[in-house]
Amino acid sequence: xxxxxxxxxxxxxxxxxxxxxxxxxxxxxxxxxxxxxxxxxxxxxxxxxxxxxxxxxxxxxxxxxxxxxxxxxxxxxxxxxxxxxxxxxxxxxxxxxxxxxxxxxxxxxxxxxx
Amino acid sequence: xxxxxxxxxxxxxxxxxxxxxxxxxxxxxxxxxxxxxxxxxxxxxxxxxxxxxxxxxxxxxxxxxxxxxxxxxxxxxxxxxxxxxxxxxxxxxxxxxxxxxxxxxxxxxxx
Numbered sequence: 001x002x003x004x005x006x007x008x009x010x011x012x013x014x015x016x017x018x019x020x021x022x023x024x025x026x027x028x029x030x031x032x033x034x035x036x037x038x039x040x041x042x043x044x045x046x047x048x049x050x051x052x053x054x055x056x057x058x059x060x061x062x063x064x065x066x067x068x069x070x071x072x073x074x075x076x077x078x079x080x081x082x083x084x085x086x087x088x089x090x091x092x093x094x095x096x097x098x099x100x101x102x103x104x105x106x107x108x109x110x111x112x113x114x
Numbered sequence: 115x116x117x118x119x120x121x122x123x124x125x126x127x128x129x130x131x132x133x134x135x136x137x138x139x140x141x142x143x144x145x146x147x148x149x150x151x152x153x154x155x156x157x158x159x160x161x162x163x164x165x166x167x168x169x170x171x172x173x174x175x176x177x178x179x180x181x182x183x184x185x186x187x188x189x190x191x192x193x194x195x196x197x198x199x200x201x202x203x204x205x206x207x208x209x210x211x212x213x214x215x216x217x218x219x220x221x222x223x224x225x
Contacts, residue, residue, distance in 0.1 A: 034213055043204055043216035044157075090157070092214075101147075101172075102214060106156040 002027045002095045004105035012111045013081045021076040021108045023091030032094040033074040034102070035065055037087045044090060050074060061085070081112045116141040120205050120217040128225055133192040135220050137205030143215075145208045146188040148172075148180065150201040151219075157204070163188055195224045 003026045013019045025031055032051055036044040048059025055067045065076045074091060091105040118139040127133050139146065148160040159172030161180040169180050177199060179191045192199055202221050206214040 036216075041219075043218045044206075044214075046213045046215065049213050101159065101162060104157040 002093055002103040004091050004093050004103050006089075006091055006105040006108045008108050009106075010109045010111065012113060015083050015112050015114050016080050019076075019078050019081040019085070019110065019112070021089050021091075021110060023074045023076065023105060024072050025074060025091070025093040026072060027093055027095040029095050033065075033067060034092040034094075035059065035063070035074075035076050036090045036092065036104075038090065038107075039087050047076070047089075081110075083112045083114050086110055086112045118205060118207055118215055118217040120203075120220050122220060123218065124221045124223075126223045126225065127195050129195060129197060131195050133195050133222065135190045135192075135203055135205075135222070137188045137190065137217060138186055139205075139207040139215075139217075140186065141207055141209070141215060142185060143207035143209050144185065145210070145214075146182070147206045147208075147214065148178070148188065148190045149204045149206065150174065150199075151204060152201050160190065160203075161188075192222075195222075197224050200224045 005024045034049045035047040038044045047063050048057050050057050050067045058064045063078050088107045088109050090107050092102045094102050121136045144165045147162045149157045158174045160178050163169050163182040200223050202219050204219050205217040208214040
């Protein structure tokens with residue numbers, strides 16, 4: 001079965017500092033991996049995805065994520081955090097051999113302090 | 115631009131009433147999903163559909179039903195609303211190998 005873990009409920013970072021939001025996954029086959037962001041009272045917005053190819057993927061708003069197969073991780077990163085990045089972040093995985101369904105992590109709340 | 119919409123955005127109902135939440139997408143996606151989001155539980159899958167006339171149960175399907183009569187719509191029905199179904203409901207759609215696109219959500223309160 002597929003599963004996703006986001007080990008930190010909350011991440012605090014000062015504006016201008018780099019940020020990392022962690023995600024680890026478990027699938028039986030090859031994974032599709034995704035990051036989403038949710039602002040208050042809004043739906044989830046797609047940030048980036050890893051399907052195949054380069055392990056470092058770049059997405060919206062300056063975010064990037066690194067796929068590490070040996071560590072089964074897909075951490076979200078940004079070199080310089082903005083206060084406006086404060087939101088709830090979800091990692092999701094889809095097992096390529098298991099149909100179209102996603103499994104979402106529990107979410108990590110990012111707070112960027114001015 | 116293609117989009118996914120949900121209606122109503124807010125709904126208050128009473129225990130025992132039937133409620134239907136609408137989801138409409140113009141992406142022409144085959145796959146559509148309903149989730150509920152609750153504090154401490156993240157997103158939980160209620161039902162999903164891979165195409166017209168196809169529906170499947172997710173992890174929290176009890177008390178909910180869906181039907182898929184066309185590509186664009188996947189309405190979610192609560193047959194007899196319960197207070198435990200107070201939640202925020204999100205609809206999503208996706209192409210075969212692509213990310214899911216989410217609607218803005220419906221906040222449902224069952225009194």
